[in-house]
Amino acid sequence: QAALTQPASVSGSPGQSITISCTGTSSDIGKYNLVSWYQQHPGKAPKLVIYEVSKRPSGLSDRFSGSKSDNTAYLTISGLQTEDEAEYYCCSYRESDTVVFGGGTKVTVL
Amino acid sequence: EVQLVESGGGLIQPGGSLRLSCAASGFSVNSHYMIWVRQAPGKGLEWVSTIHDDGSPYYPDSVKGRFTISRDTSKNTLFLQMNSLRAEDTAVYYCARVLTNWPFDPWGQGTLVTVSS
Numbered sequence: 671q672a673a674l675t676q677p678a679s680v681s682g683s684p685g686q687s688i689t690i691s692c693t694g695t696s697s698d699i700g701k702y703n704l705v706s707w708y709q710q711h712p713g714k715a716p717k718l719v720i721y722e723v724s725k726r727p728s729g730l731s732d733r734f735s736g737s738k739s740d741n742t743a744y745l746t747i748s749g750l751q752t753e754d755e756a757e758y759y760c761c762s763y764r765e766s767d768t769v770v771f772g773g774g775t776k777v778t779v780l
Numbered sequence: 781e782v783q784l785v786e787s788g789g790g791l792i793q794p795g796g797s798l799r800l801s802c803a804a805s806g807f808s809v810n811s812h813y814m815i816w817v818r819q820a821p822g823k824g825l826e827w828v829s830t831i832h833d834d835g836s837p838y839y840p841d842s843v844k845g846r847f848t849i850s851r852d853t854s855k856n857t858l859f860l861q862m863n864s865l866r867a868e869d870t871a872v873y874y875c876a877r878v879l880t881n882w883p884f885d886p887w888g889q890g891t892l893v894t895v896s897s
Contacts, residue, residue: 673824704881704882706882706883706884708825708884715874715887715888715889715890716817716825716874716884716887717887718883718884718885721879721881721882721883722881722883727883727885759824759825761825761882761884763882767830767832767838768827768838768840769815769827769830769882770827771817771824771825771826771827772824773824774824774825
């Protein structure tokens with residue numbers, strides 16, 4: 671079950687915006703608007719930051735936003751802050767009640 | 781407060797069995813889809829199993845036939861029975877609640893399973 675493709679790392683300076691891509695196929699991202707994103711700090715459990723491509727959980731900063739085009743989903747973090755430094759994973763529903771994750775992207779705040 | 785707490789991890793020899801538990805509070809495990817996800821040391825997240833609210837289980841090929849997901853409504857607890865364990869099953873195992881349209885929230889703190897002789 672091939673994983674979704676994410677860049678290994680993305681970096682930016684405080685206050686800047688960064689965008690992480692997540693590329694799948696016509697069987698997952700391209701077919702369903704069921705993409706979610708998770709933030710994971712070292713040694714901690716993942717935390718939901720975006721669901722259904724672009725929706726934010728209640729209470730989450732509006733600096734986090736999501737979008738999708740064809741087979742690729744995107745997570746944008748604007749106004750980058752030091753606490754945003756973490757690993758980010760995308761996830762998509764795939765056919766036949768399965769899900770698939772991306773390989774993860776390490777975000778570094780310079 | 782909605783919370784999940786995993787337990788049952790540990791060191792096990794190849795070929796052995798282990799049962800993980802995920803105790804839920806603040807909601808009923810039989811009213812939601814539930815999911816197990818694992819993370820090998822230094823690696824990314826990998827889907828392990830899902831159970832629907834009707835009890836239907838789903839697995840990727842990597843664990844099908846070896847792992848079994850189940851739940852106990854009276855204990856409000858999710859389980860993962862792992863048999864014929866291999867070195868490549870070494871990982872932190874997380875349970876999570878599946879919300880409508882497939883986001884996972886919340887997640888438990890994880891339990892480490894180490895398969896080694």
